[in-house]
Amino acid sequence: MNIGDVAEKSGLPPKTIRYYEEIGLVRPLRSANGYRNFLERDVHKLAFLGRARALGFTIEDCRNLMALYEDDQRASSEVKEIAEQHLERIDNKIAELAQMRATLSHLVHACAGDHRPDCPILADLAATCPDEDLIDTTA
Amino acid sequence: MNIGDVAEKSGLPPKTIRYYEEIGLVRPLRSANGYRNFLERDVHKLAFLGRARALGFTIEDCRNLMALYEDDQRASSEVKEIAEQHLERIDNKIAELAQMRATLSHLVHACAGDHRPDCPILADLAATCPDEDLIDTTA
DNA sequence: CATTGACCTTCCAGTTAATGGAAGCCTTAA
DNA sequence: TTAAGGCTTCCATTAACTGGAAGGTCAATG
Numbered sequence: 581m582n583i584g585d586v587a588e589k590s591g592l593p594p595k596t597i598r599y600y601e602e603i604g605l606v607r608p609l610r611s612a613n614g615y616r617n618f619l620e621r622d623v624h625k626l627a628f629l630g631r632a633r634a635l636g637f638t639i640e641d642c643r644n645l646m647a648l649y650e651d652d653q654r655a656s657s658e659v660k661e662i663a664e665q666h667l668e669r670i671d672n673k674i675a676e677l678a679q680m681r682a683t684l685s686h687l688v689h690a691c692a693g694d695h696r697p698d699c700p701i702l703a704d705l706a707a708t709c710p711d712e713d714l715i716d717t718t719a
Numbered sequence: 720m721n722i723g724d725v726a727e728k729s730g731l732p733p734k735t736i737r738y739y740e741e742i743g744l745v746r747p748l749r750s751a752n753g754y755r756n757f758l759e760r761d762v763h764k765l766a767f768l769g770r771a772r773a774l775g776f777t778i779e780d781c782r783n784l785m786a787l788y789e790d791d792q793r794a795s796s797e798v799k800e801i802a803e804q805h806l807e808r809i810d811n812k813i814a815e816l817a818q819m820r821a822t823l824s825h826l827v828h829a830c831a832g833d834h835r836p837d838c839p840i841l842a843d844l845a846a847t848c849p850d851e852d853l854i855d856t857t858a
Numbered sequence: 859c860a861t862t863g864a865c866c867t868t869c870c871a872g873t874t875a876a877t878g879g880a881a882g883c884c885t886t887a888a
Numbered sequence: 889t890t891a892a893g894g895c896t897t898c899c900a901t902t903a904a905c906t907g908g909a910a911g912g913t914c915a916a917t918g
Contacts, residue, residue, distance in 0.1 A: 584865070594866090595906060603904090613913060624845070631844050636819045642910065649841045650883055660832035668829055670820045674813060680775045681809045688806055693799035701798050702788045705770050706763070719833050723894065733895090742875090752884060754895060755884060778875065 581618045590626035598628060605629060637666055645698065720757045729765035736765060744768060744782065776805055 587594045600606050601616070606625055606667040628649065632642045641662055648654045649660075690700040726733045737764040739745050740755070745764055767788065771781045780801055787793040789803075829839040 582866075593906085596904085599905060607797050610874095613866080614868095615913080624847075627847075628763055628844050631846070633904090634819075635823055635844075636816070641779065645841065645844065648838075649845060652836055654836045654838070655834045656830050656836060656838035656840075657832040657834065659838045660830045663823060663827045663830070663840050667820065667823050670816050670823065674820065677775070677809050677813045677816070680773075681806065681813065684802060684809065685807050688799060688802045689800070691795050691799045693796040695794045695796065697791055697793045697795060699787075699793070699795035699798045701795075701802050705767050705774075705784065706788060707770070708763070708766075718772060721895075732877085735875085737896090738876060752895085754884080772875090 581620075583616050583618070586618045586623050586626065589623045590630055592626055592630050600626065600629060603639065605639070605646065627655070635666075636670060637662075641666060720759075720762070722755050722757070725757045725762050725765065728762045729769055731765055731769050739765065739768060742778065744778070744785065774805075775809060776801075780805060 581589075583594045583597055586597060590597070592600075595657075597606070598616075601608060606618075606622050606629075608618045608622050613619045621631070628646065629642050632645055633639075637645065644662055645659065648659050687701045688709065689703055720728075722736055725731075725736060729736070731739075736745070737755075740747060745757075745761050747757045747761050750756045750795075764785065768781050771784055773824065776784065783801055784798065787798050807832075822852045826840045826843055831837070
């Protein structure tokens with residue numbers, strides 16, 4: 581199977597599939613003409629990778645998940661640990677974004693958004709420390 | 720003022736400050752010895768940039784916000800528009816992460832996480848389309 | 859048989875926003 | 889004088905692709 585078919589079946593662009601080969605996530609055979617020759621097994625692996633990436637796992641996570649997937653002696657605890665760590669990363673990211681969102685939303689609502697230059701958003705970004713005039717800035 | 724002092728005052732690492740100069744966000748003077756020589760105004764700008772970046776604005780947003788900040792003829796609507804677009808980006812990102820979180824959390828709870836190889840997480844990642852055998856794959 | 863168009867190949871560059879490190883000045887104090 | 893610390897530039901690296909150029913392959917058509 582050529583890369584175009586695999587792209588369609590796996591949902592990954594050809595560029596990405598080539599990249600995944602380059603970093604060793606798949607090892608397709610080669611036809612006599614130099615074209616990559618994928619087996620169904622490769623398609624399956626690539627779809628697996630696509631789903632893992634869609635869940636936000638890093639490439640390194642994917643590499644490890646794939647290794648576990650192919651190891652029938654694995655302990656599910658190993659998989660779960662990777663997933664839990666990722667879940668924590670996601671939670672942290674969401675918290676960070678929620679914090680940004682709160683501040684930004686507040687500022688946006690406070691801004692008239694008209695022709696006048698007065699802007700609480702810029703005022704906040706420019707905000708000097710409230711006690712700035714108490715700080716020795718001559719140093 | 721040397722870069723080290725500016726770093727301390729602005730909260731940005733020296734490396735980042737040099738980078739911001741490289742991409743034209745600040746233009747410090749130079750002393751006779753070749754050292755960058757920052758004015759209070761530069762420190763203020765850098766702190767502004769640091770706060771904007773902390774709110775997740777891109778560097779390009781920062782460039783535009785800074786230009787508006789320095790233009791006393793600006794309309795607050797221009798600032799608000801940038802902020803609103805960013806808010807939307809944040810909301811999209813949060814939604815995406817929340818979706819990942821939901822799926823992943825579900826899978827993690829379903830996984831025993833013991834010594835056995837059975838794992839719903841891997842099963843899901845490997846999941847072929849439920850109706851795969853009904854799909855014409857010969858096309 | 860030649861050519862066209864759709865594939866495929868490799869290789870190089872660019873993306874975001876820094877960060878790490880090497881090699882080498884400048885300054886100051888012991 | 890020499891050592892420490894701060895400063896300089898330049899180059900490489902990060903994550904995970906993506907875009908594009910130059911060129912080989914293949915199937916069908918004129």
